[in-house]
Amino acid sequence: MKRIINTILAILFTATVFAQADLLQKANELYTKEQFKQSIDVYNQILMTNMESPEVYFNLGNAYYKTGQYTLAILNYERAKLLAPDDEDINFNLQVANQKVVDSIQELPGIFVVRWWNSLVNSQTTDGWAILSILSFVIFLTMLGFYFFAKTSEVKRITFWSGCFLIVFTIFSWSSAAKQKSRLVNHSEAIVMQPTVTVKSSPTETGTNLFVVHEGLKVKITDKLGDWVEIKLADGNKGWLLLESIERI
Helix, strand or coil: CCHHHHHHHHHHHHHHHHHHHHHHHHHHHHHHHHCHHHHHHHHHHHHHCCCHHHHHHHHHHHHHHHHCHHHHHHHHHHCCCCHHHCCCHHHHHHHHCCCCCCCCCCCCCCCCHHHHHHHHHHHCCCCHHHHHHHHHHHHHHHHHHHHHHHHEEEEEEEHHHHHHHHHHHHHHHHHHHHHHHHHHHHEEEEEEEEEEEEEEEECCCCCCEEEEECCCCCCEEEEEEEEEEEEEECCCCCEEHHHHHHHEE
């Protein structure tokens, strides 16, 4: 009985994969034929099957951009960037789409070392860092074996320092993978989806009006209380707005 169940699950999984591949091919063909609205429907069907990939979000963003739905384009470019942070095409199209945003927020200049570190971490995906971590640890174990069985001091010295470097790199790559995974799971960033939103000083309608933001703007969620979320802009300004006015990346 267990074998039969496993066989059925395998068949269902294979059928799902082929169905998703057919949908992706159909969506890409519709996009190529400039039938953008139809391709949007099919790309969203793919996402409803839990098939998330940078390609699907990127193509969906392109289709939204072609139909003039710039806020939805930005949202999907950001989701594609979340899965492939160092992809040049995604970053370029996102930059172009952001030119359609009304708000021009000047990002606070960060410390160079912090910016460099974040750039390094974002150079690989979660899976990429995890694979590098595993490979590095396997090579470290190999170096450890050479160290114990080496007959000369020169070989011991080389393998010792190589092992030190590899274990440090293993820890770094593993922590980078964990950080990238945290970004995917926590969804702490969002896009403003409504044309105009007034940001309040407190999570109530009677709160003092602080400033106004417009659709397409990227914000960071720092707190949540009921139907309200506290957001932080790139320039450091903070305030509260209704959860329904944004969509998490």
